[in-house]
Amino acid sequence: MSEPHNKTIAQLSAGLAAGDFSSVELTTHFLDRIKQFDGQLNSFITLTEEQALVQARSADERIAAGSATALTGIPMAHKDIFCTLGVKTSCGSKMLDNFVSPYDSTVVTKLQDAGMVMLGKTNMDEFAMGSSNETSYFGPVRNPWDTERVPGGSSGGSASAVAARLCAAATGTDTGGSIRQPAALTGITGLKPTYGRCSRWGMIAFASSLDQAGPMTQTAEDAAMMLAAMAGFDTKDSTSADRPVDDYVSALGGDIKGLKIGVVKEFMGEGLDAGIAASTQAAIDALTGLGAEVVEVSLPNAHLSVPAYYVVAPAECSSNLSRFDGVRYGHRCEEPKDLEDLYKRSRSEGFGDEVKRRIMIGAYALSAGYYDAYYLKAQRVRQLIAEDFRQAFKQCDLIVSPTSPEGAFKLGEKSDDPVAMYMADIYTIAVNLAGLPGISVPAPMSAGMPVGFQLIGNLFEESRLLNVAHQLQLATDWHQQTPANF
C-alpha cells in the first residue's frame, strides 16, 4: 500500500470500492502514521485505536455487502469539542480532562452512520478560545510545515493532522475563524457552513449564536462529500435550519464563466502581509482565468467586527461555561471547604487564562449598567455587518479575501498579546457575525508557508462556494503541496 495517506477521500473511496485496500488496512496505516509522527505535532488528545478497528471491520463488511456510502471506511478524526459516547471529550481543558461523554453529538452520529472511521479526538484551543492552539491544556499543536510555528486555532489539531496526512479528514468548529484560519495556516481546505446548517447538539458550546461545525479536508470535493453527511435539520437543535440539504457533490461540475466575484476593498489594504496579498491576487487571477469577473465590494462596517465579536462571543461563553462548576462532572477541587470554595477553586484550577479572560469580559459586558453599552451595541453592529454583506451580494455572487492577514507565526510570538492574537481572525469573524458560509482553500505559498484564500457565499449557498473552490483546485495544484517531513 503505497502512500494512501496522500489520497483524497474521493480517491480512497474509489480504492475501497475497487478493493485496492480494505478499511482495516487503511485505518491501520493512519494509526501507524499517528504513532510515528504525532509526537512532533501533538495533534491528537485521544486515540481510539480499538474502536477504530471495530468500525473499520464493520465498514469493510458494509462495502462487501454493497451498502456503503462514499464515506464508508474512510479514517477521520473529530475535534475534541464533539461529544463522543464512551470516549473522553476534553474540549482542550483541564476542566474536562476526566469527562467521558455519555452521548454522541449529532455530527458524530451522522458521520458514523455514513461509515466513517474515527481514529481519535484532536487537540484544540481550550474551549475553542484561541487562534494558535497554544491555549490547550494538553499542550500546543505544531504546524507540520514548520514545527516551530503554530497551526492556527482553535481547530489546530484537526488542521495539523489533515495537513500531515495523519487522517484523511477531520471535523472542526468555527466561531470566529476556527476552521478557516488553521486551514489557511496548514495548507488545507476548511469549510464553515451557514449558521444552522449542521446541528450543534453535542458540540460543546463556546458562543452559541456563532458556533458552527464543518469539514477540514485536502480538497473542496472532499469537503462537499463530508458536508453532505454532516448537514441537516436536527429536532434537538432549535437553531438548526429546517430546510433540505443540497446535493453538494453533484453541484461540483458547474462552469464558473461569468461568475461575479467581489473583492473586499477593506480586506486588501492596511495590515495585510505583502506575500499574502500577492498569493490572494494569484488566486483571484486563477478565478478570472476560469471566466469569473471581478468586482470591488465594500464592507464599511467590517472594521467593527473584531470588537463586536469580542463582546458577543465572551458574553455567550461566560454563560455557556457556567455549567462547569465542579458539581456534576468535570474538575472538582480537593477538599472544598464550602460551596463558594468549591466553585472558586474548581473553576480557577479547571480553566486556563484565556478562558478566564473571556468569561470575565463577557460577565462584565452583560452586567447591569453595561449591557446596553456593550452587548446591545455589539448586536446592533452585527446587524450592520449582515446588512453590509446583503448589499455586497447585490453586486456579486461570491466574495473573496485572504483568510488570515499573515501566515503561521512562531509559538509564543503572540501569547502575551491577546489583542494581536485576536487580529488573526480579522477577515473571518465578520462571516460568523453574519451567519454566512465561508471556505478557506490553499493559495500559492508565501515564504515557505501555506496561505489561505477565503471564499464567502450567501446564506445556504454552500453548493456554489464548494463548486468555485473545486474549479479553482482543478485548475491549480496549490492544495496538493504537502509538508516534507511527514
Next chain:
Amino acid sequence: MQWETVIGLEIHTQLATKSKIFSGSSTAFGAEPNTQAALIDLGMPGVLPVLNKQALSFAVRFGCAIDAHITKRSVFDRKNYFYPDLPKGYQISQMDFPIVGEGEVDITLDDGTLKRVGVTRAHLEEDAGKSLHEEFQGSTGIDLNRAGTPLLEIVSEPDMRSAKEAVAYARKIHQIVTYIGISDGNMQEGSFRCDANVSVRPMGQEELGTRAELKNINSFRFLEKAINLEVERQIDIIEDGGRVVQETRLYDANKNETRSMRSKEEANDYRYFPDPDLLPVVIDQAYINAVAADMPELPDARRARFESEYGLSAKDADGLTGTRAQADFFESVAKQSGDAKLSANWVMGELAAVLNKEAVELADSPVDAEAFAGLVTRIKDNTISGKIAKQVFEAMWAGEGSADEVIEAKGLKQISDSGAIEALVDEVITANAQQVENYRNAEPEKQPKMIGFFVGQIMKKSQGKANPGQVNELLRKKLAG
C-alpha cells in the same frame, strides 16, 4: 397614624405538561432522586433546549383566560447565577418579552363587592432542582428531577390592600389555572407557590413604601399569616422611627415569623440576555384564536350557568364552582341523577364533609361521580330515605359496593308497602295506649310535635326503612281515631 398596606404577588404555577419545558424527561412528582433527569436536565456539555409546545399553549391559554395581551414574538432569556441545583448556571426565563402581557382578574371581597386586580405579565420559565440538606451528614444532595419543570410566573400589579385581598387574588388565580387545566395546583407538592411584595404607607400617601419580598409561600393560610406579620413588622419599624430596608424575607411557618434572607445590596446581578440556543417564539393570531377556542369554561361563566341551567341558588352555584373538580363532579351527578338540587345538597353536604374529615382530594374519592349519582338516584326515587342514604354512603365510602349493592346486601330498601306500614302503625298504637290517649287529649297545635314519638317508634321497628311520608300520613289518620 393610619397605615395602608400595598401588596403585589408573584405566583409560580407548575404547568401540567407530561414532559419538561426544554427536555423530554417526565415531570411526574415523587420519583426516586435523579431518575427523571436526562442529559439536558443535567446540563451536560453540548446539550441544547427545545421548547415544549404544550407549555407554550398552556401559557397562551392562561393569557386568554384573563383577557391579557398575548405577545406574538416572545423571547427566552438566561438568568445567570450559580447554585448547585441549577445545573447550567443559568435559568431559562423570559425578561423583556414575556409570552403574556397585561391582563386582569376580578376578586370578590368579604363584603361581596368585586375588585379588579391587574396582572402585569406572565412568563414561562424552567424550575430548578432541589438541594437536600438532610440525611447527607454535612454534605448536600442534589435532586434534579424537578429541574426543567415548566413554570408560569404570574406577576400582579401592587393592587391588593390587605392580606385577605391577597389571598382572594391567589385563590382566584389558583381557581383559573386549575379550571383551564394548565396546572394541578397542588400546593403541597409545590405546584403553586407565592412570593408576596409587601409595603406600607401612610393612608392617603401616593408614593409607595419600601417593600420586602416574602418568598416561597405554599399555602393560602401561610400567605395570610406571613403578610399580616410583615405588615405589623414594618409598621413597628416605622413607628419606632426606623426605616424599612428592601430585602427578601423568608416565612417560617413553624415559628410563625419572617426573617431576612438577603438585602438588596447582596442581590445577584443576573446578567440577563436572550438565550442564543432558542429562537424567539413567534405565534400568529390564528394560533391564539385556536387556543382561545379550545378554552375550558371559566369559573365565572360556569357559576352563572349553574344558576340558569340547574336553577341553583347563587350560594350553591358559587360553592359548587369553587374548584373545577367539584363542579365537574356535581355536574356529572346532576346529569345522571336528573335532580340538580338534590345533587347539589349531597355533593356539598355529605360528600364534602367526609372529604374534609378524611383529608381526601375529590379526585381520590373512593366514591366516584357515577357511583354517587347512583346513590342520589335512589333517594330521588324513594328507594331509600335521606337518613338511610347516609348509611348507604358510609358503606360505599368503605368500599362495600354501589348504592344498589349496599341497599340490597343490607336490606335497606324503604318499606312503602301500605299493608306493611299499617301493620307497624297498628302495632305501635296498641303498645302505647297511654301515649295515644295523651295525644288525643292534647291541643291540636301540640299534636304535630307529639306525633314524633310514634314515628320514632315505627322507624326503630322498621330499622329506619319505613317510608316516613306514608308513616306520618297513616299515623295522623289512625291517631285521630
